[in-house]
Amino acid sequence: MGFSLLGTLMALIILAPSFQMIKFPPENVPADVRDAGTVYTIFERVGQLGCIGILAISKDNFQQVKFGVIAAFIVLFIVVYYGLWLRYIVKGRQFKLLWDPLEFIPIPMAVLPVCAFGLAAIWGKSIWLSIAVVCLAIGHLANSWHSYKHTKINN
Numbered sequence: 001m002g003f004s005l006l007g008t009l010m011a012l013i014i015l016a017p018s019f020q021m022i023k024f025p026p027e028n029v030p031a032d033v034r035d036a037g038t039v040y041t042i043f044e045r046v047g048q049l050g051c052i053g054i055l056a057i058s059k060d061n062f063q064q065v066k067f068g069v070i071a072a073f074i075v076l077f078i079v080v081y082y083g084l085w086l087r088y089i090v091k092g093r094q095f096k097l098l099w100d101p102l103e104f105i106p107i108p109m110a111v112l113p114v115c116a117f118g119l120a121a122i123w124g125k126s127i128w129l130s131i132a133v134v135c136l137a138i139g140h141l142a143n144s145w146h147s148y149k150h151t152k153i154n155n
Contacts, residue, residue: 001057001060002057002059004056004061007054007059007062007120007124008056010055010116011052011056013078014078014081014116014117015052015113017085020085024088026094026098029095033147033150036142040142040143041139041143043139043142044142045139046136047132047134047135047136047137047139048136048140050129050131050135050136051132051133051136054128054132055120058129061125061126061129062123062124065124070119070122070123074116074119074120077112077116078112078116080102081109081112081113084102084108085109088109096151098147099148107141107145110143110145113140114137118130
């Protein structure tokens, strides 16, 4: 254990686009949109904090890693995720764009960062990060799917 610059950078790079929501909030948010439920939101928050915190203190896990196939997929998922955020900004910050599928990937703006964190857990061989990713996946995917279904009903 100890501070991991690589882990911290991964967490910040994956989460950075989400901070755009502060400056560029979505337009046309349905007034009655809600999360899937309190339990899912708790899982999501525990997963978010766990992923960030564990990556930040995962010096031992990422000290000897080599760039390979897993790291390449992490980068690919992040690049596509950033592209989706660019789509959101360029197309007018419409709420539904946060949930729109990308080809065969449903709710890609939720799936891609969860996959990137999951691959980071595999790459760093971290069981603790894996547990945090499972929590994140349960909460984030359920809440995002709920919002996606809501946008489909209202369109």
